[in-house]
Amino acid sequence: MNSKKVRILVAKPGLDGHDRGARVVARALRDAGFEVIYTGLHQTPEQIAETALQEDVDAVGLSILSGAHMTLVPRVKKLLRDNGMGDVLMVVGGIIPEDDGRELINNGHADQVFTPGEPLDNITDYIGSKIRS
Amino acid sequence: MDQEKLDRINNQKKQWEEESKRLDVRSEPCETVSGRPIGALYTPLDTGSLDYEKDLGFPGSYPYTRGVQTNMYRGRIWTMRQFSGFGDASDSNRRYRYLLEQGQTGLSVAFDLPTIMGYDSDSERSLGEVGRCGVAIDSLEDMEVLFDRIPVDRVTTSMTINGPAAVLWCMYLANAEKQGIGLDQVGGTIQNDILKEYIAQKSWIFPPEPSMRLITDIFAFAADHVPRWNTISISGYHIREAGSTAAQELAFTLADGFAYVEAGINAGLDIDRFAPRLSFFFNAHIDFFEEICKYRAARRIWARRMKERYGAKDERSLKMRFHTQTAGCSLTAQEPENNIVRTTIEALSAVLGGTQSLHTNSMDEVLALPTEKAVKIALRTQQVIAYESGAANTIDPLAGSYFIEALTDQLESEAEEYFRRIDELGGVLAAIDNGFFQQEIADAAYEYQRAVDQGRQVVVGVNRYNTGEAVQIDLLEIDPDVEEKQVGRLKKLKEKRDGDAVKRSLEELKKGARGNDNLIPKILEAVKLYATEGEIISALKEEFGEYREKPLF
Numbered sequence: 001m002n003s004k005k006v007r008i009l010v011a012k013p014g015l016d017g018h019d020r021g022a023r024v025v026a027r028a029l030r031d032a033g034f035e036v037i038y039t040g041l042h043q044t045p046e047q048i049a050e051t052a053l054q055e056d057v058d059a060v061g062l063s064i065l066s067g068a069h070m071t072l073v074p075r076v077k078k079l080l081r082d083n084g085m086g087d088v089l090m091v092v093g094g095i096i097p098e099d100d101g102r103e104l105i106n107n108g109h110a111d112q113v114f115t116p117g118e119p120l121d122n123i124t125d126y127i128g129s130k131i132r133s
Numbered sequence: 134m135d136q137e138k139l140d141r142i143n144n145q146k147k148q149w150e151e152e153s154k155r156l157d158v159r160s161e162p163c164e165t166v167s168g169r170p171i172g173a174l175y176t177p178l179d180t181g182s183l184d185y186e187k188d189l190g191f192p193g194s195y196p197y198t199r200g201v202q203t204n205m206y207r208g209r210i211w212t213m214r215q216f217s218g219f220g221d222a223s224d225s226n227r228r229y230r231y232l233l234e235q236g237q238t239g240l241s242v243a244f245d246l247p248t249i250m251g252y253d254s255d256s257e258r259s260l261g262e263v264g265r266c267g268v269a270i271d272s273l274e275d276m277e278v279l280f281d282r283i284p285v286d287r288v289t290t291s292m293t294i295n296g297p298a299a300v301l302w303c304m305y306l307a308n309a310e311k312q313g314i315g316l317d318q319v320g321g322t323i324q325n326d327i328l329k330e331y332i333a334q335k336s337w338i339f340p341p342e343p344s345m346r347l348i349t350d351i352f353a354f355a356a357d358h359v360p361r362w363n364t365i366s367i368s369g370y371h372i373r374e375a376g377s378t379a380a381q382e383l384a385f386t387l388a389d390g391f392a393y394v395e396a397g398i399n400a401g402l403d404i405d406r407f408a409p410r411l412s413f414f415f416n417a418h419i420d421f422f423e424e425i426c427k428y429r430a431a432r433r434i435w436a437r438r439m440k441e442r443y444g445a446k447d448e449r450s451l452k453m454r455f456h457t458q459t460a461g462c463s464l465t466a467q468e469p470e471n472n473i474v475r476t477t478i479e480a481l482s483a484v485l486g487g488t489q490s491l492h493t494n495s496m497d498e499v500l501a502l503p504t505e506k507a508v509k510i511a512l513r514t515q516q517v518i519a520y521e522s523g524a525a526n527t528i529d530p531l532a533g534s535y536f537i538e539a540l541t542d543q544l545e546s547e548a549e550e551y552f553r554r555i556d557e558l559g560g561v562l563a564a565i566d567n568g569f570f571q572q573e574i575a576d577a578a579y580e581y582q583r584a585v586d587q588g589r590q591v592v593v594g595v596n597r598y599n600t601g602e603a604v605q606i607d608l609l610e611i612d613p614d615v616e617e618k619q620v621g622r623l624k625k626l627k628e629k630r631d632g633d634a635v636k637r638s639l640e641e642l643k644k645g646a647r648g649n650d651n652l653i654p655k656i657l658e659a660v661k662l663y664a665t666e667g668e669i670i671s672a673l674k675e676e677f678g679e680y681r682e683k684p685l686f
């Protein structure tokens with residue numbers, strides 16, 4: 001770990017406007033000492049991958065509450081790989097049924113999936129430990 | 134009460150406080166879910182200034198604190214209206230007919246995100262979203278299937294649609310006409326509340342100015358042609374779900390309401406011509422008493438301002454009618470059956486607060502769209518409250534409670550304070566522009582989450598009594614082929630309709646958008662020619678542009 005602050009992109013892909021979770025998590029990450037870039041709403045996977053590249057981030061957090069996660073998460077992951085950012089930590093949050101979450105992780109589309117009720121400290125601790133290790 | 138008596142009560146209260154200080158108290162703070170401290174005891178000292186005639190009055194009479202109808206539920210039980218929609222139009226039509234068979238008394242359409250954002254199912258932007266969190270509607274053809282065998286002159290329909298509200302409303306009206314039903318026979322509600330989209334729900338399309346124009350066009354068209362239609366449902370629900378406190382929900386929603394009133398007046402409409410069809414939509418969160426007081430305060434504030442500030446004369450303009458939905462954000466993914474209990478408490482607060490219609494969330498909505506079984510329990514919850522609990526027997530039964538009246542007053546004055554701050558910022562649109570509402574809500578949401586994480590706010594099964602058991606519950610699965618099927622139907626529609634006529638109608642619409650004429654007749658014309666929602670919205674985007682938000686957190 002060098003002295004550079006860990007940079008995290010919090011992104012809202014798709015048409016879903018529910019940004020309460022994304023904004024609360026973004027603020028918790030900032031309070032935990034990370035540098036947070038929040039994309040704002042209604043981003044295409046292409047826009048997210050482009051921002052991740054431009055901002056040279058260490059982790060990407062996608063927030064999806066619309067049920068489109070099985071389409072959107074693999075697309076973002078693929079575009080990150082295409083940009084040479086396949087090893088960037090990928091965390092997904094939202095209303096993700098357990099089976100879907102497991103599938104996203106097993107297929108290498110996401111490193112971790114957080115669902116409603118997850119304490120903020122668990123999220124910040126997870127990201128901190130993964131990136132610093 | 135005379136002063137001597139109040140002094141005596143005051144002395145006794147002090148004695149009681151001394152005694153209570155010597156006793157044990159629980160460690161959890163006694164606060165509402167909004168972080169409002171609540172006193173241990175309320176007495177006549179807290180309601181000293183209450184004037185029955187001026188502050189409460191009778192049901193159906195100014196200032197309507199006790200309810201907008203003279204008979205309230207003695208006359209008719211609230212409308213039981215479950216918000217529902219998924220997959221394609223025929224999937225949702227089946228669910229609607231099931232709900233009506235189970236005794237539901239009104240319909241409420243949930244559209245999928247592409248429809249909400251003005252995209253057709255075949256748009257690149259719609260990928261993965263078609264039919265997912267609501268029903269996919271692209272054209273009048275889908276609307277015809279959605280209401281197949283549903284008598285739209287007898288069942289009223291609420292449609293949760295905002296940015297493209299005019300388009301979906303025109304589809305509904307065109308379908309009614311095709312069923313042979315006159316527009317003056319059609320009743321229902323469109324949400325059509327763009328201000329709370331900028332503030333909280335974030336499903337916007339156009340910038341504020343053209344959005345407000347479309348809204349006032351709807352006000353005017355409905356006043357002339359669709360008199361039974363509620364042209365807007367001014368919504369606090371989403372503001373609360375985004376994390377606001379009860380007082381913020383109350384204040385921001387009413388501020389939006391007054392902004393629409395001013396927009397209508399500025400568009401040259403007489404206030405009493407459109408205000409009677411304005412309706413509201415509130416959240417029922419888990420803090421039982423604070424919610425009841427919120428509804429009572431809302432009615433009183435609305436009536437007072439409409440009369441005193443805006444000079445409304447028709448008493449229907451003064452009556453705040455509202456729909457309520459129990460709080461989705463209060464549901465937990467852990468032990469989802471507990472959500473039935475939460476929803477029951479929330480629904481009861483809405484009923485004791487005098488709601489006109491009610492949606493009860495299903496226990497599984499924190500996990501997915503509800504199954505038929507879960508939605509049936511949710512509907513049964515309302516029926517038990519209505520017909521077994523006795524809650525509907527007497528009107529505004531908590532009136533006169535020292536606590537209820539004191540809290541109602543407190544919420545009213547907190548809302549007035551917010552109105553002053555919003556005025557200072559230059560009004561609702563200016564406050565949106567500088568992120569005032571968004572920041573207030575984000576702060577409250579963060580504070581709430583911290584309180585949960587630290588255990589100051591108890592959530593049963595989550596941060597207390599958590600057994601860590603895996604969730605075992607059947608979930609509704611959306612047909613994975615729905616997107617492909619919907620795109621196929623859209624392709625066929627485009628082949629069989631009169632494409633040149635559609636093009637001409639869209640050109641006419643754009644011309645109208647550049648001028649000042651009411652746009653509803655032009656949208657209705659395009660819809661009847663089977664122009665798609667995406668085509669109509671794209672045409673309007675060319676003239677109106679699109680809204681962009683500065684991301685805050």
